[in-house]
Structure formats: structure tokens, C-alpha cells
Amino acid sequence: MMSDKYVLASGDESVNVGIAAAPGASKLFHSDGSRHVKITELRTLPLSLPLEKPIGNATATIHSFSCLAIFLDTDEGVTGENLIFTIRPEQLPLLDSMVKLLREAVIGREPDETEAFWAEAWRRINFIGFAGVSIMGIAAIDGAMWDLRGRAAGLCISKLVGRARDAVPAYASGGLWLTQSVSELVAEAEAFLDRGFTAMKLRLAGRAEIDLPRLKALREAVGGKVALMVDANQGMTAKDAIALGREMEAFDIAWFEEPLPAHDLEHLAEVRVALQTPIASGENEYTRYGFRRMIEAKAADILMPDLQRVGGVSEFLKVGALAAAHDLPVSSHLFPEMSLQIMGSLPNATLLEHLEWFSPLYQEPMEFKDGMALVPDRPGWGFTFDQKALEHHKI
Structure with a gap:
């Protein structure tokens, strides 16, 4: 049974069945079946x-x-x-x-x-x-x-695999950086709210005197109904992460991401046990074997595969199934245009990380409704490179 520490998915949970007979499925074959x-x-x-x-x-x-x-x-x-x-x-x-x-x-x-x-x-x-x-x-x-x-x-890939939902809750991750002032953080958070996001992530310095005032200003700006995640980007020790994590609990944090170096699963498990806030990690893990070790160590409440590091769609799906077998939710890391199809196929998917780093390279924009990213039905990823953009940005 899932712990109430987890951030669970919401929205349309309808399952799409019967995809073997979908239009266009015969394009892989000759008339003789070859x-x-x-x-x-x-x-x-x-x-x-x-x-x-x-x-x-x-x-x-x-x-x-x-x-x-x-x-x-x-x-x-x-x-x-x-x-x-x-x-x-x-x-x-x-x-x-x-x-x-x-x-x-x-x-x-x-x-x-x-x-x-x-x-x-x-x-x-x-x-x-x-x-x-x-x-x-x-x-x-x-x-x-x-x-x-x-x-x-x-x-689309989610229908090749078996779609679990037509929309995935997304969080704004393309901002709230350490390089921004408090006033800039607040202005950007308000802009995220205006765009319909109901969840967003703040980057931490790993020092209470820096992080707590920024977090306090952010929580006051967005109100109590918005999910706030924090990310230390592997920059802390277990002792410091526990101390800061306990002080951050007053601000109702949805998850504490990568407080420790990714390889330090033993101490990450200690942080997880010590805090009420869920621990999210996994963007620096490779293949199902890395995630198996993380699960066995009880090092995280929410697993975060990165398409590039986990090993692509094939391995992301295996990690999703492994997580489901342990009643653990999965959140994606980066690559929102592509991760969206996989998250749309996983029944244990939670929040999609959204940022616009690679959006200039694609013809089609991502679509949102009420804080949910809509899974496109276009073939493959559902997003195609813009040839003019590639020409402009090529080295």
C-alpha cells in the first residue's frame, strides 16, 4: 500500500485498450504479413x-x-x-x-x-x-x-505500450534558480501560477540561512494549495540534510530531491527515515539495476528516471514496472516532450518535470489544461524536430 508521503498522480485515469487494431498499425507489414x-x-x-x-x-x-x-x-x-x-x-x-x-x-x-x-x-x-x-x-x-x-x-508511444491516462500532472521546473533574487523568485512563481501550474520546484543552496527565507517568501506568494518541491542537487551531507529538512517541514514540502550524492544510498536512506518529507531521487541512476539497488536500500519514496541515463524508453518502462511492484510512484526527469509519452503509459506515474530547454527544437508546442500536460496522439514521441531550428542551432 502506498504511504501518504507519496505525491500521487491525479487527472484522467482512463485506460485505452484495443490498440492492436488501431488505424495505421498495418504499415509495418506487406500484404503477405512479412x-x-x-x-x-x-x-x-x-x-x-x-x-x-x-x-x-x-x-x-x-x-x-x-x-x-x-x-x-x-x-x-x-x-x-x-x-x-x-x-x-x-x-x-x-x-x-x-x-x-x-x-x-x-x-x-x-x-x-x-x-x-x-x-x-x-x-x-x-x-x-x-x-x-x-x-x-x-x-x-x-x-x-x-x-x-x-x-x-x-x-504514439504511449498507445504502443498501453496508455494509462490522457493527461499527466506537471510541475514547473524551468525556474526558481539559485542565481535569482527573492523578488525574482516570487515574480517567476506568480508567472507559473498564471500559466496554470499547481506545482513548482525551488533549487537549494543547502544552507538554512539562504534557503529558508527564500522558501518562506515562495510559500507566502503561492499559498498553501500549491505543491512546492525542493532540490539540493546532491550538494549536502546526511547530517545537514536532516537538519535543513526538519526546518523545511514547516513549509509543507512535497518532496526533497537529491539531498545527497547519488551514490550514497546508505546515508540517503537515513535521511529518508529521519524526515516526514518524501525523498525523491534517481535522475543519476543507470538502468534497472541502479534502481533495484535504490529500492533495496529504501533510499527514496519517489523514483525519478532520466530518459538519457536510465537507458531510453525500453529501460524507463522496466523501471516503471519495478517501481510499481514496490508500490512506488515515478516522476520523470527532464525531456518533457519525450517523457510525457512514457508517463502517460505508467499507472504509477506522478508529476512530469516541465521545462522549456529543448522546446525551440520542436515544431509542436506542449499543450496544457488545468496544470495537466496533454499526451499527444501524434505518432512516435508526438513531437518532431523543426528543421529550420536544427539548421539555426547546429554546430
Whole structure:
């Protein structure tokens, strides 16, 4: 049974069934039943997205995003797309090289052979390790395969998997940075409210004398009905996190995110037991095995897979099922345009992290209603790269 510490999903819980007979599902097949879409090429495009103003958390100040667009071409002219990124420009060639290293594991495959690709890619990364950039390379290709599957079948990913809901509650995460003054925080929080958000996240310095006045001003500005999350970005010790966490409880915090370094599961479990506020973590975990260790350590109340680090759609879904088996809710990390489809397919999904970092690269905007992100029915991710934007931002 779920603890009342958890932030639970709300909204339309209707289940979409019968998708095998959906229009366009036969596009993967010849009239004799044989499959005909084959992946023929993998392409990448390095991109740079500068920020108007630097943004900062407890561990970094970010001036731009270095992105890698991934394309899988087929013999039928259908192309699958995906996106990965880094905040450090010098790391982009490493990501690009890792994706290209896995090229032979996907060329010649059919779009729905995601599990076969994963098994082959897993074998190929054996010597270099099962975390870090090797998993990001797998995630880049896996996500493009899922987008391709949806485009070839004429279905969005959530309907390929089995949709759980048509809208997902979202929280505003693209603001409330450490680099902002208290007055700027309040003004931005009010702007989030005007846009319909009923949940938002504040970045912490990890010091009570800085964080508590900012949190107090924010709670007074948004009122008691808005969910406020806080994120320490791995910047604290267990002792300090417990002390600050207890003082923050007066402000009714929805979750305390990554108070400790991601690898320190033992001490994170101590923080979780010591506080009434739910602990959210997982954006720095890799694959189902990392999340299994987190669950076994009882280190978090809410699991937060990141599409790029967890290993793509295939692995995100496995983590979602693993979390459900332990009655744990799942919140997404970054990539809202893509994470939305997965969150729409998980019955234990809670809040979708929303920020607009990558929105300039897409043709279609995300749609919202009453603080809920609407899951698009367009094929694949439901979002397509804007070719003019790619040309403008390419390196």
C-alpha cells in the first residue's frame, strides 16, 4: 500500500485498450504479413542552445546546452528521432562517438526490435561498463527506435505500450534558480501560477540561512494549495540534510530531491527515515539495476528516471514496472516532450518535470489544461524536430 508521503498522480485515469487494431498499425507489414521496414542509417547532428541568462543550482552554473539530435533512417523513408544533451560543451563529441560506436547494433534491424538491439548493445559495452556515457549511447538509439516504431505504425508511444491516462500532472521546473533574487523568485512563481501550474520546484543552496527565507517568501506568494518541491542537487551531507529538512517541514514540502550524492544510498536512506518529507531521487541512476539497488536500500519514496541515463524508453518502462511492484510512484526527469509519452503509459506515474530547454527544437508546442500536460496522439514521441531550428542551432 502506498504511504501518504507519496505525491500521487491525479487527472484522467482512463485506460485505452484495443490498440492492436488501431488505424495505421498495418504499415509495418506487406500484404503477405512479412515485415518491410528496415533501419538503413544512423545520423547525428550536434547542436548548441545558448541561454539568455545563466541558470544555477548547488553544483553548476549553466550557460548553454550542447545537444545531439539522432536520426534513424529506413528503407521506407520513415525516420525516427531522438535527443540527448550535456551542459558541458567539451563532452558533446564523446556522446556523439558513443552513439556512432553502437551503429552496427541497430543497422539492418526492424523498428520494433528494441529488445534485440538492447541485448546486442549491452554485449558491446561490456568492457567499458554499464553506466555513464555507454548507457547514454544506448538511450539515444533506443529512443529513436521507439519514435520510429510509432511513426511506422501510426501510433504514439504511449498507445504502443498501453496508455494509462490522457493527461499527466506537471510541475514547473524551468525556474526558481539559485542565481535569482527573492523578488525574482516570487515574480517567476506568480508567472507559473498564471500559466496554470499547481506545482513548482525551488533549487537549494543547502544552507538554512539562504534557503529558508527564500522558501518562506515562495510559500507566502503561492499559498498553501500549491505543491512546492525542493532540490539540493546532491550538494549536502546526511547530517545537514536532516537538519535543513526538519526546518523545511514547516513549509509543507512535497518532496526533497537529491539531498545527497547519488551514490550514497546508505546515508540517503537515513535521511529518508529521519524526515516526514518524501525523498525523491534517481535522475543519476543507470538502468534497472541502479534502481533495484535504490529500492533495496529504501533510499527514496519517489523514483525519478532520466530518459538519457536510465537507458531510453525500453529501460524507463522496466523501471516503471519495478517501481510499481514496490508500490512506488515515478516522476520523470527532464525531456518533457519525450517523457510525457512514457508517463502517460505508467499507472504509477506522478508529476512530469516541465521545462522549456529543448522546446525551440520542436515544431509542436506542449499543450496544457488545468496544470495537466496533454499526451499527444501524434505518432512516435508526438513531437518532431523543426528543421529550420536544427539548421539555426547546429554546430
